Amino acid sequence: MKLANILNLGIKELRGLARDPALLLLIVYAFTLNIYTAATAAPESLNKAAISIVDEDRSPLSARIVDAFYPPHFLTPKLIDPSVMDQRMNAGLDTFVLDIPPNFQRDLLAGKAPSIQLNVDATRMTQAFSGGRYIQEIVSGEIDAFVDRGERLAPAPVQLSLRARFNPELSQAWFGAINEVISTVTMLSIILTGAALIREREHGTIEHLLVMPVTPTEIMLGKVWSMGLVVLLATMYSLFVVVQGALDVPLQGSMVLFLLGAALQLVAATCMGIFLATVAGSMPQFGLLLMLVLLPLQILSGGMTPRESMPDVIQWIMSAAPNTHFVIMAQAVLFRNAGLDVVWPQILALAAIAAVFFVLSLRRFRAFLR
Template sequence: MNSRIKSLIKKEFIQFFRDKALVMLVIYIFLEVAICGWALFMEVKNLPTAVYDMDKSQYSRNLVENFSETENFNIKYYVNDYNEIERLLDRGRASIAIVIPKDFSLNIIEGRQSKVQLLADGSNSNTATLAISYGAKIIRKYSRNIEIERLGISKNQISLLPSVNSLVNSWYNPGLNFTHFNLVSMVAIAAIFTGVLLASGAVVREKEVGTLEQLMVTPIKSYELIIAKILPMGIVKMFGLAVGVLISVFLFDVPVRGSLILFFLLSTLLFFTAMGVGVLIATVSKNMQQSLLLSFFVLFPIMFLSGTVVPISSMPVLLQWLSYLSPLRYYMNIVVGIFLKGVGLDVLWSQALSLGVIGSVIFLISSLRFKNIMR
């Protein structure tokens, strides 16, 4: 490495650590992994629940007790008419309401079918779907117990009845812990975000302070400047990525079933791609504000088409085809494969190759654009 590149690298480190806002941005992006781990989850617990019990019998009270005994529902309101339920749901004070009709116990006693109504706030479809599912499960269990009691069958006799049991085995994540996938996806998103934002910021900063023109008249070549921009930012991003991995593993018990060395090696491919995108954005941006706006304009489609938010198979066919252009799609498969599945390069080589090809094309285009502005 010649002395010019060494001097430029030293300059980049000095400029980066002087820019407190940029340093805080890098720290925040990777600390956001912890925030998302605590805040984002797919379980429904302690849902504020309203009860409209028109029957007020022992049967209806037993059903309500079954709801209150679970951690999913928190019975906070007992109402006396439908209007109160509507007000609670409108104001967001209750997420679900249980309505028990007047003839609930009479139908059970006389052997007829009795109904219970569940009203859910569907503005959050995910919460409403899970809440209705949990509630229906409680009601089915309650109904099953009444049927067994009415038939006069003991618990020992139940075990003698013919039945079919499903043996479900979930590979890679036996506990179906959503936090594990959530954390590794946040690490992947943080990696590409920092790569793009730092690279674009490093070049645009030169434009804003006027040092890019000074660099143009110095005896340095464009490739030397590109190398000097890449190496410091790569080191900073690797350090941030290591922090994100440590947070995921030690704070949230995310398993590492594969090779961390392979993970960091393949992460350089994503950084290579991200920095290419960042430099390309910087070449068409006049200031930092434009750079940030264009970065998010590019990053959000990359993120949404990667499978981190919704499964790619659930997308429309056109978007499924467009997802092949998202480098984060391939990196996400790499991260999940190494952390949760424990697979190696023999399985991930196609993902690494695709990521490398996309990165090479993007970096070539951005390098040519950068050479043009250096002339």
């Protein structure tokens, strides 16, 4: 095995990638706009929900309830007449309309149980699901404070003190951006290596390689290092420019340690891409196989939901997947500033899995070239 051959074969792969505008566009999109939209487009918490209020009571209590709604959870509420309430809901101008009935404060102080009507546009499912709970808590809190009139209640025997660590503002952008980068690393490394091999087979250049004085190991290593380098450079750009720059998400841990784990993940993922490309007969078949592999890797690796909430058999099966250990390592380093003394089990697991995947893919690749 000659290092010069591996270097030249990798440069050949980079030149082939540079002549493929579709893959170049995919790389740029995946590590820029895709990261940004994943962090900002669909927040899990309520954000800038449109709300209007019909204040038919015009009392100090109703004014207090109106003043309790403010950004960032809600837009500044609009005071509207009851006659336009249905019209605004039908036009989609309001997600929530709170109707405070006449004599609400008087009936409440008289010991009655008046009701407030909340109209919700349920077609906006994310906001409708969480917004009703937000509004109920806000209205209940304002009513309780008004009825108590500043009187001190007896303190509870136990008080819960909440401290949000690593993400003190509970911002979805912090979690979504970094996890999308982690997912994109695996996706692009599999796609690029698999597409490079299938492109060579479709263009007939794989036969040219077979008559040259190069070995299958050199051919495979050339693809691994070249495509892995592209994804690694794109990952660094995404973290520093998109995540840390555009989204203002702080990166807590050592970037050198993260890039070490990412490099091991790239070896395993690129080998997986080569293996899938030798199984697939064409690019459409490769795309179908990619769906069968990527979906379990992304969903069951712990990037979307904690592994502890999954069945034990799923956790045991996914422990053999490189994604599982990469997600644990990357989140620990980038979220919690973990060092090598914490993530060394994941580093060793990634190295072992990458070695196994390389051996299996090389055997399959040799059989494919025969």
